[in-house]
Amino acid sequence: MYRPRWSHVLSYSVLLAGALVFVYPFLWMVAASFKPEAEIPSFGLVPSRPSLESYRIVFDRVPIGRSFLNSLLVALSVTASVLVFGSMVGYGLSRLSFKARGLLFGVLLFTMMVPFQLTLIPTYVLMVKFRWVDTYLALIVPGTVSAFGIFLFRQFFMSIPQDLIDAARIDGCGELSILFRIIWPLSKPAMVTVGILTFMASWNDVLWPMVVIREPKLMTMPQAVALFAVGGRAELLGPKLAAAVLLALPIISAYIFFQRHFVESMARTGLKG
Amino acid sequence: MRRGTVGYLLCLPYIVHFLVFMAYPLGFSLVLVFHKWDIVSPMKWVGLANFIRLASDSLFFRALYNTFIFLAIHIPLQIAVALFFAELLNRKLRLIGLFRAAYFVPVVVSGVVVTILWQQLYADTGVLNKLLAKLGLGRVPWLTSPSWAMPSIAIMATWKNVGLYIVMFLAGLQGIPRELYEAAELDGASKLQQFFHITLPMLNPVVVLVLVLSTIGGFSLFIEPYIMTGGGPLNSTLSAVLYIYKQAFYFYRMGYAATLGFAFALIIFLVVALQRRFVEREVYV
Numbered sequence: 001m002y003r004p005r006w007s008h009v010l011s012y013s014v015l016l017a018g019a020l021v022f023v024y025p026f027l028w029m030v031a032a033s034f035k036p037e038a039e040i041p042s043f044g045l046v047p048s049r050p051s052l053e054s055y056r057i058v059f060d061r062v063p064i065g066r067s068f069l070n071s072l073l074v075a076l077s078v079t080a081s082v083l084v085f086g087s088m089v090g091y092g093l094s095r096l097s098f099k100a101r102g103l104l105f106g107v108l109l110f111t112m113m114v115p116f117q118l119t120l121i122p123t124y125v126l127m128v129k130f131r132w133v134d135t136y137l138a139l140i141v142p143g144t145v146s147a148f149g150i151f152l153f154r155q156f157f158m159s160i161p162q163d164l165i166d167a168a169r170i171d172g173c174g175e176l177s178i179l180f181r182i183i184w185p186l187s188k189p190a191m192v193t194v195g196i197l198t199f200m201a202s203w204n205d206v207l208w209p210m211v212v213i214r215e216p217k218l219m220t221m222p223q224a225v226a227l228f229a230v231g232g233r234a235e236l237l238g239p240k241l242a243a244a245v246l247l248a249l250p251i252i253s254a255y256i257f258f259q260r261h262f263v264e265s266m267a268r269t270g271l272k273g
Numbered sequence: 274m275r276r277g278t279v280g281y282l283l284c285l286p287y288i289v290h291f292l293v294f295m296a297y298p299l300g301f302s303l304v305l306v307f308h309k310w311d312i313v314s315p316m317k318w319v320g321l322a323n324f325i326r327l328a329s330d331s332l333f334f335r336a337l338y339n340t341f342i343f344l345a346i347h348i349p350l351q352i353a354v355a356l357f358f359a360e361l362l363n364r365k366l367r368l369i370g371l372f373r374a375a376y377f378v379p380v381v382v383s384g385v386v387v388t389i390l391w392q393q394l395y396a397d398t399g400v401l402n403k404l405l406a407k408l409g410l411g412r413v414p415w416l417t418s419p420s421w422a423m424p425s426i427a428i429m430a431t432w433k434n435v436g437l438y439i440v441m442f443l444a445g446l447q448g449i450p451r452e453l454y455e456a457a458e459l460d461g462a463s464k465l466q467q468f469f470h471i472t473l474p475m476l477n478p479v480v481v482l483v484l485v486l487s488t489i490g491g492f493s494l495f496i497e498p499y500i501m502t503g504g505g506p507l508n509s510t511l512s513a514v515l516y517i518y519k520q521a522f523y524f525y526r527m528g529y530a531a532t533l534g535f536a537f538a539l540i541i542f543l544v545v546a547l548q549r550r551f552v553e554r555e556v557y558v
Contacts, residue, residue, distance in 0.1 A: 041400060
């Protein structure tokens with residue numbers, strides 16, 4: 001069927017307008033962080049006199065470098081441990097038979113449905129009892145195992161041919177070496193999905209750090225930036241926006257490199273429902 | 274070692290984590306709701322006092338009302354915008370990947386960034402009001418009027434999340450068999466009829482997913498009002514989690530904060546169950 005070209009032109013214009021709506025504000029934010037204070041409310045993307053003054057103020061008043069390292073440490077530890085433990089449990093639940101397996105899987109599905117509002121305060125109390133408030137342990141340990149990660153690994157491992165596992169067993173491989181030497185190399189898509197989702201959630205999380213961390217030296221980046229934006233320490237708009245740019249930078253850089261993986265991994269959260 | 278034993282050993286990290294960070298908190302929340310406790314002094318048994326207080330706490334109902342206002346704007350807007358762009362992207366055009374990637378940027382960025390950014394856009398003399406002025410329209414008191422503040426946050430949240438739902442709807446659209454449309458066309462169904470009798474019913478699972486995820490999101494709002502408005506003006510943006518946070522960490526009422534968490538969790542279950550009951554349909558392929 002012949003399609004008149006103007007419908008394509010229309011589609012593209014609308015798509016382009018949409019793209020502007022989603023991307024322009026970020027470009028504006030980056031530009032505004034280099035603008036002199038008085039120019040910030042204007043639309044333009046080019047500062048009349050670009051300056052690093054806003055960034056100087058941020059680095060002056062917030063331990064932003066330290067908070068970046070804190071966030072990195074927390075997000076990397078959480079992601080590594082979710083991958084290792086998640087694949088171990090996922091393997092156990094999909095490939096080994098034992099009495100309580102069905103029960104454990106049921107419990108797993110149940111915990112995925114529990115709203116965090118219910119456990120937030122009791123978990124904080126637990127941190128107080130462990131004396132973990134204002135330590136890295138409080139930021140990392142509760143996140144070391146993810147029910148959703150286990151679930152994704154289990155689903156993925158179910159599709160791996162049993163022959164491979166049987167052959168390895170005949171060769172005398174233990175279950176752990178089967179998991180790490182045979183299953184892991186075959187499971188890149190699952191690793192990437194769980195890795196990206198976990199890292200992103202951990203990097204962007206702000207509620208839990210706000211609950212368990214008061215000491216500025218231990219704050220993660222979103223927490224430090226949020227408190228900077230709220231507190232009286234940023235009377236000026238420029239520094240607030242500069243802090244936001246710094247917070248967005250690592251995840252946007254990662255997104256630019258692994259764009260397709262990000263989109264596909266996030267879309268997969270739909271499996272949850 | 275027997276393979277069954279190995280199974281238990283492999284699952285041990287989950288079992289330990291579940292006992293410590295799920296079973297214990299769940300059990301302890303049942304203790305907390307019957308106590309008054311400021312963490313420092315000993316716990317005090319108060320029976321049902323927390324629930325009685327909840328039943329007459331106007332701020333609890335305000336937070337609930339605010340959440341429903343948020344959902345009433347956020348959900349329809351999200352579904353309409355996501356479907357619109359997914360339909361456009363589903364045509365055989367070039368550069369689809371690029372557009373999809375652009376719509377997705379706000380999804381990956383921290384809510385803190387998005388909130389700081391939109392706080393500036395929403396400022397009285399900010400970019401959005403300037404834009405409205407250029408179009409010859411009046412200023413909108415985005416964050417300063419109690420009736421506008423929550424809708425403003427709902428619009429911002431839609432902007433942040435809709436990229437994800439565009440991708441989900443797009444995947445849904447691509448899964449609809451072409452023959453359905455061809456058959457409908459033969460029977461003389463209009464485009465509009467095709468949309469309402471084929472597309473929408475076939476996308477039911479995605480619609481349910483958007484409903485459920487948005488509802489959970491609405492009840493989890495925290496950093497947005499925390500940064501933008503602190504819950505104001507006049508408590509018009511006080512969200513469920515912000516209220517729990519304030520009770521726990523401004524007033525050190527752990528028992529009451531746990532009771533609020535308990536109540537909101539129950540309401541989430543109820544709302545999600547109702548949505549599934551009334552919206553979810555079997556899809557025949």
